[in-house]
Amino acid sequence: MSERRIIDLRSDTVTVPSPEMRRAMAEAAVGDDVFGEDPTVRRLEEMSAAVTGKEAALFVASGTMSNLVAIMSHCGRGDEAIAGDQAHIVQYEVAGAAGVAGAQVRTARNDARGRLDPEEVESLIRGENVHHPNTALLCIENTHNRCSGAVIPPEDTQELADLAHRHGVRVHIDGARIFNAALAAGASVADLAGPADSVGFCLSKALGAPVGSVLCGDGAFIARARKMRKMVGGGMRQAGIIAAAGVYALEHMVERLAEDHENAKVLAHGLAELPIVDLDPETIETNIVIFRVEDAIGFARGLKRAGVLCTMPGPGRIRMVMHYGIERADIDEALDRVRHAALAPA
Numbered sequence: 001m002s003e004r005r006i007i008d009l010r011s012d013t014v015t016v017p018s019p020e021m022r023r024a025m026a027e028a029a030v031g032d033d034v035f036g037e038d039p040t041v042r043r044l045e046e047m048s049a050a051v052t053g054k055e056a057a058l059f060v061a062s063g064t065m066s067n068l069v070a071i072m073s074h075c076g077r078g079d080e081a082i083a084g085d086q087a088h089i090v091q092y093e094v095a096g097a098a099g100v101a102g103a104q105v106r107t108a109r110n111d112a113r114g115r116l117d118p119e120e121v122e123s124l125i126r127g128e129n130v131h132h133p134n135t136a137l138l139c140i141e142n143t144h145n146r147c148s149g150a151v152i153p154p155e156d157t158q159e160l161a162d163l164a165h166r167h168g169v170r171v172h173i174d175g176a177r178i179f180n181a182a183l184a185a186g187a188s189v190a191d192l193a194g195p196a197d198s199v200g201f202c203l204s205k206a207l208g209a210p211v212g213s214v215l216c217g218d219g220a221f222i223a224r225a226r227k228m229r230k231m232v233g234g235g236m237r238q239a240g241i242i243a244a245a246g247v248y249a250l251e252h253m254v255e256r257l258a259e260d261h262e263n264a265k266v267l268a269h270g271l272a273e274l275p276i277v278d279l280d281p282e283t284i285e286t287n288i289v290i291f292r293v294e295d296a297i298g299f300a301r302g303l304k305r306a307g308v309l310c311t312m313p314g315p316g317r318i319r320m321v322m323h324y325g326i327e328r329a330d331i332d333e334a335l336d337r338v339r340h341a342a343l344a345p346a
């Protein structure tokens with residue numbers, strides 16, 4: 001392998017479609033999806049509903065649009081949604097819940113494994129009072145991006161959903177990487193999504209498609225979400241061309257996620273041997289490796305010079321993500337370059 005090859009571990013969003021995926025896209029049967037006439041989009045939506053165990057599904061442009069449309073469909077203006085303080089919805093979605101949906105997000109603490117404390121969540125659900133917003137929604141993220149790709153076990157989701165439902169609060173799962181969660185938990189996606197009223201998952205991350213996410217839920221929810229998607233300009237026309245990549249991803253890209261999980265473990269064990277790295281490799285469950293180094297900016301800069309790209313999800317924190325296109329040899333090479341960079345003067 002040449003020294004010059006860039007090993008891009010910034011995100012699993014950087015994958016490019018395989019030749020077979022491109023062929024499936026080129027050959028896709030298409031129609032006008034706003035008229036409900038695109039057979040490939042319909043197929044993707046049927047497959048997505050089946051795999052998540054929900055009645056219906058809606059193809060959307062992105063994970064962010066999936067969460068936004070879910071919030072718009074579950075919440076009225078001035079309603080409140082509870083989400084973890086480390087949730088993607090809170091950290092990375094340009095406050096779309098407030099800015100577009102008109103919903104206020106109230107945060108509960110995520111622990112290091114991305115979990116929410118049921119007691120805290122229950123205490124945040126508003127009682128009947130003329131001053132209070134109506135608590136309409138609880139959002140759970142699985143796997144949890146900022147919490148090292150941790151898996152939220154099905155029993156945790158069930159407990160949270162039971163308490164939310166007791167209070168008339170609906171539950172949405174941001175399952176951008178729920179296929180990774182299912183693999184690591186040894187459960188089905190439908191088991192993980194079962195307790196929730198809606199779940200969105202991304203095709204454009206670990207599953208390797210160039211674009212798209214799917215939002216799933218019951219028929220009435222998806223009918224409303226379809227209107228909300230149109231409202232935010234997400235009604236796409238011959239979208240079968242991109243949905244075909246999603247169909248291909250569901251059929252061919254799910255099994256290979258095991259490779260990413262294995263590579264993440266190898267990388268984490270290698271990194272943990274470096275004195276400057278603070279990481280317990282046993283906490284790495286899926287395809288995201290997050291660790292602490294004192295000078296994260298200098299560390300990332302040194303790695304970039306060495307041709308290894310990563311991100312910084314916070315002060316003193318480095319994130320590396322495994323994905324299609326990154327193989328075991330790349331991990332060995334990345335570890336070599338990290339060791340070198342760690343020893344080199346800044």
Ligand code: TLP
Nearest residue numbers: 011013062063064065088092145174176
């Ligand atoms: N996450 C991206 C960045 O936005 C941080 C990444 O590189 O991990 N939910 C979760 C849990 C996500 O991790 C992401 C993307 C989204 C939603 C949004 O998906 P897109 O990027 O398709 O809008």
